[in-house]
Amino acid sequence: MENDGNHTEIELKLFILPQYQQPLITFLNQLPGSQSKGCRQLTNRYFDTPGLALRRMDMGLRVRGCDGNYEQTIKTAGTVVGGLHSRPEYNIDINGTTPELALFPAEIWPQTQDIAALQQQLHCLFSTDFQRHCWWVQEGASLIEVALDQGVIAAGNQREPLCEVEFELISGSAADLLPLAQKVAQQLPLRLGKASKAQRGYRLAQQGRARPLDTLHDIPLPMGGDVNACLTVIVETAIERWQLLEEWLQLSLDNVVQQAALWQQLRDCVRLLRLVLTQFALHNDLTLNGFAWLESQLCFIDNALELAYLCTVPKPLQEAGQGQEIAFLAQASLQQLDFAGHLQALWQDSRYGVLQLALVQLLFDLQRRQLLPSVTEDLPNVSGKLLEGFWQQLQVFMSAKGEATAQYLALADALEQGHLLGVAFGHLYPKAARDKFYTQWQDVNQQIVLLGACRRATQLLPAATAALNDIQHGLGLSIERLCRNALRQTPYWR
Structure with missing residues (x-):
């Protein structure tokens, strides 16, 4: 396995449903400027201490195996904007399946960290084993690796399917990642991916939790009142929350009352984005059409909210003597709304991913000040x-x-x-x-x-x-x- 040393990984992560793997492979094989790099089976073991010392330092440690060769990688603190991940990583070839922390550069560790003591406590928490199809694609002046990963995340007796697409910058500009992803999303359903393989593995091992969702009362804005900077924060916050809500919706399908509240929060994110883009004339055809379509897909939410509220047996209904019977009927009606089906319907429609990527592109343009709101105040x-x-x-x-x-x-x-x-x-x-x-x-x-x-x-x-x-x-x-x-x-x- 080639030793890449240290670099900052810049990639766009998207989730894809398993039934769209073959259409994706066919599309990428036929895409102009694309060169297939074949398919490999990768084994990955993720390590931490019983007290999760590495996770507390916002580090992720794995050993990857392929064709009898092994490489240890540690990723340090980075950023995620939309589905765009940027994170420093250090890769070193090793002879076995056990990581050796002393091989990493000393400067990545806190000065007081006892590396030897940390090494002694390491154990494997979970694994991600998958088949990786790779292509190198020329997009603009950039070379981008597209990787389709399909396999499983395993922790003890717990298993979770893995199916995602990564667009990683090999050379050139990160600005070229989104146009390539948008080309793919126009052809088949994709959606933004926030949770990394490691985050999903920690959660599966019950060593991590999906980030809790407090009520969003107001978005902290930067000082100074600069319109562009403030809009960047608003759009970024709404996109991130949208992704977190998708995660929570998937994790709480067995709680129909909670589903109603989560769907309302997701719709709030969508409407917040739509409102801000409208008021500051930031829409384009993709966002205008995408929001109109998505709003039509969320029309079941008002019904769900009313039914969920009836399940709580409001006091006036209790006093009228009908509360319990109505709550029973409301619960049955909620069960019939098929929240899982609504979620899958969104994920199986290419317009969903096209809208999400259009919003990330807009966010990227705001950050680089290539898109300026049409206001003078x-x-x-x-x-x-x-x-x-x-x-x-x-x-x-x-x-x-x-x-x-x-x-x-x-x-x-x-x-x-x-x-x-x-x-x-x-x-x-x-x-x-x-x-x-x-x-x-x-x-x-x-x-x-x-x-x-x-x-x-x-x-x-x-x-x-x-x-x-x-x-x-x-x-x-x-x-x-x-x-x-x-x-x-x-x-x-x-």
């Missing part, structure tokens, strides 16, 4: 105008005449837009004033959610229609009162 002024537009929209809703339930359910959409604007730009304003403002509107939104859930409950249990109508009437009065009070407060951005 600083961000506080721009965001203030956007939030003021949201405020005026609320005023219009409250003065409109129409059927109360439908009107309030439509108001929920306006409140969501205000929430997303707060997530994007709320960091620019005092937290206390911002929290006070949104707390009142959250109370309104909670009542609207209950209103929609009651309407859904009449479909589940028609015999309870009279009692549910009484509840909805009371909720309408409560929502109107809460809205009037909320509209009296001074907006936090003024």
Whole structure:
């Protein structure tokens, strides 16, 4: 095995479903500028101490075997933007399957680290064994290695399939990775891959967890109000969260109530990105068409949220004596929504990956300032105008005449837009004033959610229609009162 020494690995990682392997192989074999490098079977053993000392230092250690040759590799702290991974790595040929830490450069370790003691504690935590098909592809002025890996991650008795595509820069510019990936994504379904093989292995060995997802109240923005820098952070945060939510959706398919909440969070990410790109005129045909398609695929979420809320047996339904029966029916309806099927449907449509890669390209262009928002004001002024537009929209809703339930359910959409604007730009304003403002509107939104859930409950249990109508009437009065009070407060951005 060739000794590559140390370098910074720059690669774009994408996930692919197993049924699309052969179409990918055929496409890459026929792609102009592509040269097949054959297929190899790779064995990989990942090592750490019982206390996960390497993981705590953000390092990953493996020994890779191929055709009787072995190479030890250690990867140190790096970055992931979208699906683009950049991480220093050190590769050294060895004679066996056990890594020797002393062979790595001394400067990669903390000065106080006892390498000998670390060596004694090493043991194999998990393995990734896979078949790798490789191509070298000329894209622009760059040479890129495309690797299709298909195999298994194993930790003890636990196993997880592995199927992914990596676009690694051999020479040239990292800017050429995305155009090549986009060519492939136009032909067959791919999606961004955030979790590395090592991260998935640690989790399978129950030595790691998917990153917890706290509620995203606001995105910390850089000081100075530079529009380009702030938009870069917003887009990067939303893309990263989207990927994490995909991971959580896959891990929690057995919890249908949690699925509803996770799908809502994923839709929030999608709508946040769409809103920001719209307000700053950053859309192109790929994002415009992609968001329109994706929104149509997420139309089941409102139904799921109402059913999930009914599963909690809201207090008004308890008091009406129908709560438990409705909760039972709601749980059964949730089970029939086939969340796994919805996730697979997205992953099997090439438009999903095309949209994700278009957003990563946009992010890359923002970072390099090759794409500039069409605004001349600083961000506080721009965001203030956007939030003021949201405020005026609320005023219009409250003065409109129409059927109360439908009107309030439509108001929920306006409140969501205000929430997303707060997530994007709320960091620019005092937290206390911002929290006070949104707390009142959250109370309104909670009542609207209950209103929609009651309407859904009449479909589940028609015999309870009279009692549910009484509840909805009371909720309408409560929502109107809460809205009037909320509209009296001074907006936090003024």
